[in-house]
Amino acid sequence: MTDPSVQPAITFGPRVRKSPFFSATRRYGCKAYSVYNHTYMPLYYESPEADFWRLVRDVTLWDVACQRQVEITGPDATRFTQLLTPRNLSNCAVGQCKYLLIADEDGGIVNDPVLLRLAEDRFWLSLSDSDVLLWAKGVARHAGLDVSLREPDVSPLQVQGPKSAALMRDLFGAWIDELRYFWCRETELDGIPLVVSRTGWSSERGYEVYLSDGAQGDRLWEMIMAAGRPHDIAPGAPSGIRRIEGAMLSYGADMTLAENPFELGFGRLVDLDMDADYIGKAALRRIAAEGAARRLVGLEIGGPPLSAGNEEPWPLRAGSAAVGRLTSCVHSPRLEKNIGLAIVAVAHAEEGGRLEVETPGGALEATVVPTPFYDPKKTLAAG
Amino acid sequence: MTDPSVQPAITFGPRVRKSPFFSATRRYGCKAYSVYNHTYMPLYYESPEADFWRLVRDVTLWDVACQRQVEITGPDATRFTQLLTPRNLSNCAVGQCKYLLIADEDGGIVNDPVLLRLAEDRFWLSLSDSDVLLWAKGVARHAGLDVSLREPDVSPLQVQGPKSAALMRDLFGAWIDELRYFWCRETELDGIPLVVSRTGWSSERGYEVYLSDGAQGDRLWEMIMAAGRPHDIAPGAPSGIRRIEGAMLSYGADMTLAENPFELGFGRLVDLDMDADYIGKAALRRIAAEGAARRLVGLEIGGPPLSAGNEEPWPLRAGSAAVGRLTSCVHSPRLEKNIGLAIVAVAHAEEGGRLEVETPGGALEATVVPTPFYDPKKTLAAG
Numbered sequence: 091m092t093d094p095s096v097q098p099a100i101t102f103g104p105r106v107r108k109s110p111f112f113s114a115t116r117r118y119g120c121k122a123y124s125v126y127n128h129t130y131m132p133l134y135y136e137s138p139e140a141d142f143w144r145l146v147r148d149v150t151l152w153d154v155a156c157q158r159q160v161e162i163t164g165p166d167a168t169r170f171t172q173l174l175t176p177r178n179l180s181n182c183a184v185g186q187c188k189y190l191l192i193a194d195e196d197g198g199i200v201n202d203p204v205l206l207r208l209a210e211d212r213f214w215l216s217l218s219d220s221d222v223l224l225w226a227k228g229v230a231r232h233a234g235l236d237v238s239l240r241e242p243d244v245s246p247l248q249v250q251g252p253k254s255a256a257l258m259r260d261l262f263g264a265w266i267d268e269l270r271y272f273w274c275r276e277t278e279l280d281g282i283p284l285v286v287s288r289t290g291w292s293s294e295r296g297y298e299v300y301l302s303d304g305a306q307g308d309r310l311w312e313m314i315m316a317a318g319r320p321h322d323i324a325p326g327a328p329s330g331i332r333r334i335e336g337a338m339l340s341y342g343a344d345m346t347l348a349e350n351p352f353e354l355g356f357g358r359l360v361d362l363d364m365d366a367d368y369i370g371k372a373a374l375r376r377i378a379a380e381g382a383a384r385r386l387v388g389l390e391i392g393g394p395p396l397s398a399g400n401e402e403p404w405p406l407r408a409g410s411a412a413v414g415r416l417t418s419c420v421h422s423p424r425l426e427k428n429i430g431l432a433i434v435a436v437a438h439a440e441e442g443g444r445l446e447v448e449t450p451g452g453a454l455e456a457t458v459v460p461t462p463f464y465d466p467k468k469t470l471a472a473g
Numbered sequence: 474m475t476d477p478s479v480q481p482a483i484t485f486g487p488r489v490r491k492s493p494f495f496s497a498t499r500r501y502g503c504k505a506y507s508v509y510n511h512t513y514m515p516l517y518y519e520s521p522e523a524d525f526w527r528l529v530r531d532v533t534l535w536d537v538a539c540q541r542q543v544e545i546t547g548p549d550a551t552r553f554t555q556l557l558t559p560r561n562l563s564n565c566a567v568g569q570c571k572y573l574l575i576a577d578e579d580g581g582i583v584n585d586p587v588l589l590r591l592a593e594d595r596f597w598l599s600l601s602d603s604d605v606l607l608w609a610k611g612v613a614r615h616a617g618l619d620v621s622l623r624e625p626d627v628s629p630l631q632v633q634g635p636k637s638a639a640l641m642r643d644l645f646g647a648w649i650d651e652l653r654y655f656w657c658r659e660t661e662l663d664g665i666p667l668v669v670s671r672t673g674w675s676s677e678r679g680y681e682v683y684l685s686d687g688a689q690g691d692r693l694w695e696m697i698m699a700a701g702r703p704h705d706i707a708p709g710a711p712s713g714i715r716r717i718e719g720a721m722l723s724y725g726a727d728m729t730l731a732e733n734p735f736e737l738g739f740g741r742l743v744d745l746d747m748d749a750d751y752i753g754k755a756a757l758r759r760i761a762a763e764g765a766a767r768r769l770v771g772l773e774i775g776g777p778p779l780s781a782g783n784e785e786p787w788p789l790r791a792g793s794a795a796v797g798r799l800t801s802c803v804h805s806p807r808l809e810k811n812i813g814l815a816i817v818a819v820a821h822a823e824e825g826g827r828l829e830v831e832t833p834g835g836a837l838e839a840t841v842v843p844t845p846f847y848d849p850k851k852t853l854a855a856g
Contacts, residue, residue, distance in 0.1 A: 125508035228611020
């Protein structure tokens, strides 16, 4: 029997894919990894807290090659892409990006990718952690639409933080200032083929740089690092602290196939009235008519700092009644509070409601509060 | 910059699922984990080598709850299950298991599960690492068949090693001796609902125990451990050494969506002539007619012990020509050799052929050899 507080290792093997930036992340001292879309994903360098402060004060470079892409091309690419999502794409211009949900027949969430429209008939879905290529291929089998589906050799980096705009201008030139929120552009850097978008998963100013030639990963990483030095760049990774402050959801934790868009407050991503068909339409109409039984809410949680967050969903109680689960939580060193996201029965979803969180260390008091927990510029409203 | 030889940690969070046996694996001192089907998967306890010797000499208990199940039920369950696989299921009796491949339209491999037929119209696919639930749901959308698809609350353990039969007899009784290779039976243990099958991923004598009530995970683990003590049981995990000795393939490493069954020597799992339709039939007929361009082979590799195996596919050369890739390798302490699996151009697949493996530490000589590398009883022939 061994001390379970000793942190086990991750072992690197050929079953899980390495990002084109993997060697760089090892060289720069990444201390912990997970696996995302069958690909190693860096989690932090100095520490989750130290990385957070670099993200919100300076600029950070993240290997998120694990955000694999599904490319949809062919004469029916537009119709097929619309078939996959309840979001109305009729106003999605070439060069535009859209955050959207992919739902199954029951309205359950298969994935929450960012869509990039690169041409009239060429789309990328930049994925969270599920095999959307298999889903899309399965759907396409009998859909009667002329499309090609594949995972291209495309690996995103994120350049996130308040100094990201200055860094990106140094690298790419003045057009970066004209790149609007949730728009993208195909470009290159010293011959390396790229797409740059003004998107990201930080709630800070930021960009994504999609590398279209995996062999150039190390060179691209070092070019961005070199250009970033005057801007105090640091290696980083998706920040659990910052994304919960911004109430950005994490697929697998805060939403799964068992949740629907209305439970998550994503009604704006569902068009119940459009003529075009999409998967889940009938179920989502029914759910909208009946009203969702649960709702995602923000919680402030008492007790000592929950710096390590929750290892698994924690049950929520109101008195003796089970009313839901805490899906993600963390201690925000900026807010000096424990904050979290939870899915609770609607009767307990009102602001100011008091709940109890059952943690492995005992019960903690929690209060339902509005989200985002921190959002000086309301950058989340658009997209 | 940090020393890349320091092994990074895995961090446990709510985005990745924990097995019902997770606490037990921590308590028993599991030292390394990976992620498989969005679930933490234990990799080794004492060391990969020490665990291997326990597996081949005694009996070991593995948490493989990451082998998630897709349950197929409903009036058209049989037809739908056949639609998913090129293996002819017409002779699959209730109570029987079949190792099979799931192919896409191009004949590429989506997954290589073990099928359990639990009733006329109730099947489980016990999965390797890809989201077959999404694939199956996508296919079902327009297939015109009346089926229900879900991931049930089912979590397998493997009890593997030469002493497994004696342990299982102690636990379940004399019927264990009558359970044939690749057959299964629904049963219970002190009220815990289970399915027991004579299957496994070790190339040793072994069983799988499918727990149908996640809340009972810790109790089941400890019951098996207690019964196993007289048989020298140890906690274990899928053994890279033993499975390569037995030439068992690992999905993600030795086969992906980019390989077809004929390249892997799995012609016996493809029925090109049956009347029933299945996905990939036309492509597989074409590939069979043309002949596969590549073939999976075994390699003996020179040089010092490759105890850590390969972190990623290693390129293979014949002279100056690129001829394929080494997909998995390991040092077998029993054979006192480096052994590996590789996918090579058919011109270089003949036994005795000499190749060069490009490792990060330099080139190594390799020879094409027959597989399995170790198989005293030819236990792999059935199933």
